[in-house]
Amino acid sequence: MFHIWFFPVLALMCAVPWAIIRLVMRVPVRRAAIESLFVGYLGVLLYITIFLPFAERHIDTRSGWECVNLIPARTITGIIRDYPGRVILQLLGNVVLFVPLGFFLPLLNTRYLRFTMTATGGLLVSVGIELVQLALLLMLIRRRSVDVDDVILNVTGACLGYLVWRGAYAIVRLRNVRK
Numbered sequence: 001m002f003h004i005w006f007f008p009v010l011a012l013m014c015a016v017p018w019a020i021i022r023l024v025m026r027v028p029v030r031r032a033a034i035e036s037l038f039v040g041y042l043g044v045l046l047y048i049t050i051f052l053p054f055a056e057r058h059i060d061t062r063s064g065w066e067c068v069n070l071i072p073a074r075t076i077t078g079i080i081r082d083y084p085g086r087v088i089l090q091l092l093g094n095v096v097l098f099v100p101l102g103f104f105l106p107l108l109n110t111r112y113l114r115f116t117m118t119a120t121g122g123l124l125v126s127v128g129i130e131l132v133q134l135a136l137l138l139m140l141i142r143r144r145s146v147d148v149d150d151v152i153l154n155v156t157g158a159c160l161g162y163l164v165w166r167g168a169y170a171i172v173r174l175r176n177v178r179k
Helices: 006-024 029-051 074-082 084-108 115-138 148-178
Strands: none
Touching: 006 029, 029 084, 029 115, 074 084, 074 148, 084 115, 084 148, 115 148
16 A cells, blocks of 8 residues: 655655764755755655555556657657546656756756756656666566656656756845845
């Protein structure tokens, strides 16, 4: 049975040890807090995309290479056409899952202050997850689909997260200028 409370617990299990280690290393509290939130997010992201138990996911009866889609928009249009009730869970879920990545990257590293770098970071993380899913599929360890549409939706989410960060950054700067 799926319990929504598990995700915050998992995030805390990842974030708290990281925070303790970083604070012992005398990293500033603000930086350690941001890093800890990011580590907690990564723990939840990896659990959902790689380790989510089979019983908690949509049952996929396809075999091997049938679980691989390299044609852009094939899955997106198929879900919209055939399973309109799953649109929010499947499509928006993939977008929302990567919004925190786009928000955290510019906070953690100045290299990601540019939109293109954050989009590239989102692309690399998403492709990495899909490659791990492909390897697990080929080794017959886990039955996850490998889909280029997931990459498109994930990068869209990272880009939206960057835009949220950019908006928050502009508000903070505007507030500091008025003081």
